[in-house]
Amino acid sequence: MNEANQCLGESIAQTLERLGPVFLKLGQIVSHRSDLLPEDLLRPLRRIQDQVGPERFEISRATLERTFNRQTGELFSAFEAKPIAAGSIATVYRAKRCDGREVAVKIVRQDAARILTMDLRIGAWLAGFVANLKAFKALPIAECYSEIEALFVAQLNMHMEASNLEAMQEDNFIQRHVNIPSVHADLVGPDVLVMDFVDNAVSISADHIETTIYKQAAQSVLAVLYRMAFETGFVHCDMHPGNLLLDESCEVWLLDGGFFAHFSERDRLCFQDLFLGLAFGEPDRCCDSLVGSAITIPQSLDREALRSDVNRLIETHHSKRAGSFLVAAFVYDLFTLQKRHGLYARSSFVAAIWAFVTFEGIVRDRFPELDFQGEAKPFVVSRIIKSMRTR
Incomplete structure (x- = not known):
């Protein structure tokens, strides 16, 4: 273990805590990119996934009581002062409702x-x-x-997060692959969200999880990501290990519905065709997607040159597994290509890119044979068939 790297990593983690939410999110993504930085440096960064310095309990309790205009003892039969998790936006506590149900209470930080x-x-x-x-x-x-x-x-709006969690629960496909904690609708306010407590669960990236179980869990999460990006347009952008848990039954739990983005139909089609063209090695499909999604099309556009560049892009990234296919590298090459040809696309699908880059960092080292492109094909093909039926 390199102590210098470990000390540097802890210093970076503390600095990111002081800088605030935006920088913490970037730190969370980088913390699992061992392809970019040494493991000894990254290990301290993983603490900021859910163990940021918590808000003082007295302040959180005041926010809770102000939100519902009731004393904590009236709302809960037991409330643990020591938080179970803390992020840059909120602190999470364990409590018990008066009817005996165990709950997690998420309270937005005062400032x-x-x-x-x-x-x-x-x-x-x-x-x-x-x-x-x-x-x-x-x-x-x-x-x-x-x-x-x-x-x-x-993320500051707990009403919106509650709505996001409920929407995931109503999606039968998502529910078949991951579990979503139920929201207690009578205890949701602008700064407070109460949901079921997930007991005896550990992070999906915990070292002791067996490889086979880990891979099954990773494939379930990836299926949910594709379902969101290609079919519903309702994308969870914060799938880091602090929000992905495995319980004693080896079932996956997806927490935190605050960091979500919504795709328009056009955004989904753009993302779908780019991914489909890459997965099946079809430069014409990718070209059509790039031209169709552009804000403006230059009169001087050389379509043959565009097709040639797209073909090289596909040759570079087509049919690679997680160990060698980098979503981030593909996106960078794609944007470079767009600039070269003056095709500036709308950037609304950046949320999906963020989500996939985050997930990619989790699986790259432990599941390098994961076929990102192959796993996407059933979703994209299904969507194409549905679109043909509606014409």
């Missing part, structure tokens, strides 16, 4: 909105600075950041 506002301003400045660097000119950083801003702000 979360103020810190997030400052954080987003800093992030906007940094996005503008990075966008002007030569190495990143190809990326629509400013446009993507504006969308990410909206996702972060939505």
